[in-house]
Amino acid sequence: MTFSDTLIQSYSAIKTQPVRVLLIILAMSIGIASVTVLTALGESARLYIVNEFEALGTHLVIVLPGRAETTGGHPPIFGETPRDLTLADAQALFRSRNIAAIAPINIGAAPVSTKGLERETTIIGSTASLRRVRHLNMAQGRFLPDTDTNKILSVCVIGQTIKNELFAQQQALGQWLRINDRRFRVIGVLSSEGQSIGVDFDDMVIIPVTAAQTLFNTQSLFRILLEAKSKPAMYKAVDEIKDIIKARHDGEDDVTLITQDSVVKTFDDILMALTLAVTSIASISLAVAGILVMNVMWVSVSQRTSEIGLLKALGATKRQIMYLFLSEAAILSIAGALTGLILGKATLFILQTVYPDFPVYLPTWAVFAALAVALLTALIFGVLPAKQAAEMNPVTALRRK
Amino acid sequence: MFNVIALLDQPSSGKYTLNNQDVTQLNDQELAKARRENIGFVFQFFHLIPRYTAAENIEIPMILAGVPSKERKQRVAEALIAVNLQDRAAHRPDQLSGGQTQRVAIARAMIMRPQILLADEPTGNLDSQSGKEIIALLENLNQQQVTLLMITHDETIGRRAQRRIRLIDGQISLP
Amino acid sequence: MHYLDIINLSFRTVISQKLRSILTALGLIIGIAAVIILTSIGRGIHSYVLAEFTQFGTNLIAVFPGKTTTLGLSGATISTVRPLSMADALSLSKLDNILAALPLVQGNARIEAGKKQRRTTVLGVGAAVPEIWKIKVATGRFLPANEQTNPRAFAVLGHKLALELFGDNNPLGQRIRIGSDRFRVLGVMEKKGQMLGFDMDDTIYIPTAKALALFDRESLMEIDLLYKSNMSVKTIEKSIKRLLQLRHGREDFTLITQDQMLKSIDSILNILTLAVAALGSISLLVGSVGILTIMTIAVSERISEIGLLRAVGAEQGTIFKLFLSEALVLSFAGGSIGVLLGLLIVYLISFTLPNLPVQLAWLYIMAAFAISLLIGLAAGVIPAMKAARLHPLDALRSE
Numbered sequence: 001m002t003f004s005d006t007l008i009q010s011y012s013a014i015k016t017q018p019v020r021v022l023l024i025i026l027a028m029s030i031g032i033a034s035v036t037v038l039t040a041l042g043e044s045a046r047l048y049i050v051n052e053f054e055a056l057g058t059h060l061v062i063v064l065p066g067r068a069e070t071t072g073g074h075p076p077i078f079g080e081t082p083r084d085l086t087l088a089d090a091q092a093l094f095r096s097r098n099i100a101a102i103a104p105i106n107i108g109a110a111p112v113s114t115k116g117l118e119r120e121t122t123i124i125g126s127t128a129s130l131r132r133v134r135h136l137n138m139a140q141g142r143f144l145p146d147t148d149t150n151k152i153l154s155v156c157v158i159g160q161t162i163k164n165e166l167f168a169q170q171q172a173l174g175q176w177l178r179i180n181d182r183r184f185r186v187i188g189v190l191s192s193e194g195q196s197i198g199v200d201f202d203d204m205v206i207i208p209v210t211a212a213q214t215l216f217n218t219q220s221l222f223r224i225l226l227e228a229k230s231k232p233a234m235y236k237a238v239d240e241i242k243d244i245i246k247a248r249h250d251g252e253d254d255v256t257l258i259t260q261d262s263v264v265k266t267f268d269d270i271l272m273a274l275t276l277a278v279t280s281i282a283s284i285s286l287a288v289a290g291i292l293v294m295n296v297m298w299v300s301v302s303q304r305t306s307e308i309g310l311l312k313a314l315g316a317t318k319r320q321i322m323y324l325f326l327s328e329a330a331i332l333s334i335a336g337a338l339t340g341l342i343l344g345k346a347t348l349f350i351l352q353t354v355y356p357d358f359p360v361y362l363p364t365w366a367v368f369a370a371l372a373v374a375l376l377t378a379l380i381f382g383v384l385p386a387k388q389a390a391e392m393n394p395v396t397a398l399r400r401k
Numbered sequence: 402m403f404n405v406i407a408l409l410d411q412p413s414s415g416k417y418t419l420n421n422q423d424v425t426q427l428n429d430q431e432l433a434k435a436r437r438e439n440i441g442f443v444f445q446f447f448h449l450i451p452r453y454t455a456a457e458n459i460e461i462p463m464i465l466a467g468v469p470s471k472e473r474k475q476r477v478a479e480a481l482i483a484v485n486l487q488d489r490a491a492h493r494p495d496q497l498s499g500g501q502t503q504r505v506a507i508a509r510a511m512i513m514r515p516q517i518l519l520a521d522e523p524t525g526n527l528d529s530q531s532g533k534e535i536i537a538l539l540e541n542l543n544q545q546q547v548t549l550l551m552i553t554h555d556e557t558i559g560r561r562a563q564r565r566i567r568l569i570d571g572q573i574s575l576p
Numbered sequence: 577m578h579y580l581d582i583i584n585l586s587f588r589t590v591i592s593q594k595l596r597s598i599l600t601a602l603g604l605i606i607g608i609a610a611v612i613i614l615t616s617i618g619r620g621i622h623s624y625v626l627a628e629f630t631q632f633g634t635n636l637i638a639v640f641p642g643k644t645t646t647l648g649l650s651g652a653t654i655s656t657v658r659p660l661s662m663a664d665a666l667s668l669s670k671l672d673n674i675l676a677a678l679p680l681v682q683g684n685a686r687i688e689a690g691k692k693q694r695r696t697t698v699l700g701v702g703a704a705v706p707e708i709w710k711i712k713v714a715t716g717r718f719l720p721a722n723e724q725t726n727p728r729a730f731a732v733l734g735h736k737l738a739l740e741l742f743g744d745n746n747p748l749g750q751r752i753r754i755g756s757d758r759f760r761v762l763g764v765m766e767k768k769g770q771m772l773g774f775d776m777d778d779t780i781y782i783p784t785a786k787a788l789a790l791f792d793r794e795s796l797m798e799i800d801l802l803y804k805s806n807m808s809v810k811t812i813e814k815s816i817k818r819l820l821q822l823r824h825g826r827e828d829f830t831l832i833t834q835d836q837m838l839k840s841i842d843s844i845l846n847i848l849t850l851a852v853a854a855l856g857s858i859s860l861l862v863g864s865v866g867i868l869t870i871m872t873i874a875v876s877e878r879i880s881e882i883g884l885l886r887a888v889g890a891e892q893g894t895i896f897k898l899f900l901s902e903a904l905v906l907s908f909a910g911g912s913i914g915v916l917l918g919l920l921i922v923y924l925i926s927f928t929l930p931n932l933p934v935q936l937a938w939l940y941i942m943a944a945f946a947i948s949l950l951i952g953l954a955a956g957v958i959p960a961m962k963a964a965r966l967h968p969l970d971a972l973r974s975e
Binding site: 466 | 581585588589883885887888890891893969972
């Protein structure tokens with residue numbers, strides 16, 4: 001019996017039981033659909049986050065003051081140290097040839113006002129390099145000028161939210177903005193970025209770092225952002241930064257360095273694990289569907305006992321009978337898997353229509369994996385009933401009605 | 402016609418009165434009750450439920466009628482003695498011979514003590530020896546307590562009946 | 577026909593098809609067990625995280641500098657033009673119904689003790705730490721009270737830090753250096769462990785004013801307040817706001833009550849549990865399709881039996897009930913075995929993996945069991961109706 005004959009035989013056997021077949025396909029497709037949808041969501045979330053980070057530039061290094069020796073704990077994201085990171089530290093880093101840009105960062109909160117409108121907002125003190133390091137885009141005007149950091153310039157760049165709240169219907173460029181008790185001229189407006197990994201650049205005012213240090217009455221920096229010239233340069237830069245700071249801090253290694261790719265990798269790993277966990281929970285339903293296939297195949301074998309007897313009497317081999325039932329199970333599962341994929345695709349399409357901002361993407365490997373898993377399920381769960389059919393004694397099989 | 406008498410079908414024309422009751426007027430529930438109480442069935446193909454034992458098959462009509470369990474066991478035991486199968490009570494249908502199977506079916510048909518016993522070719526699927534035993538059993542019942550209505554193609558059995566109706570292709574032909 | 581008889585007959589039928597019934601029930605068993613295990617883990621994490629938070633006590637209010645509406649960290653914690661001062665903390669502590677106030681500064685520094693040194697978290701705090709954070713002193717005592725403005729240079733070590741710096745030696749009374757300043761060790765805290773990834777034991781506690789000097793800053797990062805448990809949060813919040821507004825001239829601070837925190841964490845974690853329950857229920861759904869399939873097959877296989885039952889006097893209703901109760905017996909068996917299996921696995925998990933917090937979510941367990949019965953009902957109705965509607969004659973003839 002050829003392969004296609006086997007398929008045709010099984011198909012005709014399936015056709016006689018439409019309700020049963022529909023139900024099996026339904027069960028299988030629920031499993032496959034949920035696995036596909038969840039995989040797609042997990043993968044999309046992972047890619048979304050990774051892309052967000054990559055958009056910041058992959059050669060980013062963050063220098064934080066302080067270092068804790070607790071293993072596995074957080075890096076000291078915020079908090080004070082007896083010896084601060086200073087502007088002079090930041091400038092000293094230019095000695096490294098592997099660094100393309102250095103943006104010292106100071107951060108704080110202060111009330112921002114103009115013509116009676118006031119808003120408490122986040123103030124970032126930095127330099128012209130911040131634009132390059134964080135890949136910021138301008139909607140209007142220009143970013144902080146690239147001048148000597150020691151000179152105090154009273155200019156600022158504002159985010160979209162600030163513009164809308166404080167300069168609702170008017171031109172913001174050239175206007176004076178009061179931050180606490182100082183006045184700054186607006187020289188640029190950032191284009192809307194949305195939330196960029198937890199930092200809302202829309203609700204933010206950027207001023208020169210020296211102005212920020214005066215404003216908050218501090219000498220220290222919150223952190224330093226660096227862009228290395230290339231990926232290999234980044235690892236060299238990390239060592240150089242450590243050496244430079246150590247030399248400046250009386251030989252004490254008191255800063256923490258975070259590279260962009262380690263952060264990306266952490267998120268990547270977490271989301272990968274999450275996707276895997278969610279998908280495997282959903283896969284339990286595939287096992288349940290497999291059990292159903294097995295059950296129905298068993299029923300099918302026992303109902304067609306006399307048919308099996310007849311086939312054997314007519315000279316069918318054990319192997320042929322086994323293939324006949326296995327291919328029946330396979331056809332059922334594949335049909336279920338295809339239906340499930342269509343269902344999954346439809347669900348994803350609806351999700352995409354409802355949430356157009358979140359790019360949903362179904363990886364190709366997931367499609368093939370779904371089909372393969374369905375087929376595998378069928379074969380695993382179909383083998384026992386098919387074996388039983390194959391082993392049947394033709395004489396007793398024929399005698400049974 | 403057999404089906405109409407059996408209350409399994411409604412007559413296409415005419416009238417059927419059972420115990421002074423026009424059965425064409427009865428709904429499903431009442432018909433089921435009427436079948437339960439008045440009619441016993443014996444089929445050519447036995448129609449025993451394969452997963453139950455002989456005793457349990459006999460018990461089924463009483464379960465449907467809501468007879469208490471204690472009384473059921475008692476009556477099943479009596480019925481098994483009546484058809485001479487007391488040693489086969491715990492056997493399943495596939496462990497019984499054809500004649501034994503039909504005797505279980507007769508015991509089941511009689512268990513509700515119906516007025517009418519309908520037998521549709523009761524010997525049609527049996528060898529002649531078993532057939533004779535079954536006919537003897539049915540005649541015995543007929544003399545004791547019940548109206549026996551039997552359909553058969555077997556003239557020798559037919560001749561033993563008190564009243565015969567010959568049907569040829571659906572038409573009644575007088576003897 | 578008696579209900580007991582119906583159930584008995586269905587039970588017999590289910591038993592007679594052992595393999596088929598086991599496989600059908602297995603679908604449900606896996607689904608129910610999955611829901612129970614997943615919700616137990618969800619519930620366990622829920623309680624674990626809540627316990628982590630409530631170990632600080634529940635009658636806490638934290639005051640942060642700067643006005644933000646989100647729970648996130650604002651830039652104001654780092655620096656702000658409207659600082660919270662030691663004086664603010666002092667006057668807050670004198671409010672009615674406030675039991676204690678804790679001015680907080682956090683940082684990172686190198687600690688030296690003899691030849692040993694270690695970089696660790698420095699907490700600038702007041703004397704009220706044991707009371708407010710519910711953390712006990714193991715040996716020695718905590719920082720003295722009433723030294724807020726001009727404190728002596730005392731330090732209290734976290735459990736792990738003490739071990740790292742002094743090993744088996746008694747650290748009490750020893751001199752240590754933090755940055756360039758010298759401190760005397762006054763006490764060692766008991767072991768507290770990790771608190772949401774932050775190692776509470778690898779810390780050093782020094783007076784707030786000393787920390788401010790060490791880090792060369794003037795403002796606090798946070799003030800933690802402990803209030804009387806019999807007072808409502810609202811009243812306390814109001815009086816804190818009134819006082820600080822009076823002192824600062826405007827509302828330039830943010831209050832976060834432990835209550836609010838717990839509530840939002842609670843709701844997030846409840847959603848998490850619900851989500852894993854929903855994921856597990858996909859299997860339950862597939863299992864119910866299984867019951868439906870098997871019941872459909874059962875009806876089509878037993879048509880002639882249905883015919884016989886009808887002939888010997890079964891009403892339509894009886895046939896319906898017979899098949900429905902068969903589905904129910906299957907789902908009841910699947911449901912109860914599933915619950916038992918789930919419970920067993922949860923106990924095994926809590927036995928073998930004591931680090932994974934599991935807690936039985938009885939509400940979900942009962943819901944899962946109820947759903948399994950509902951599934952039986954739903955999956956049984958259509959086939960049972962089909963069986964009941966069969967015409968007895970056609971049914972008898974089918975062979």
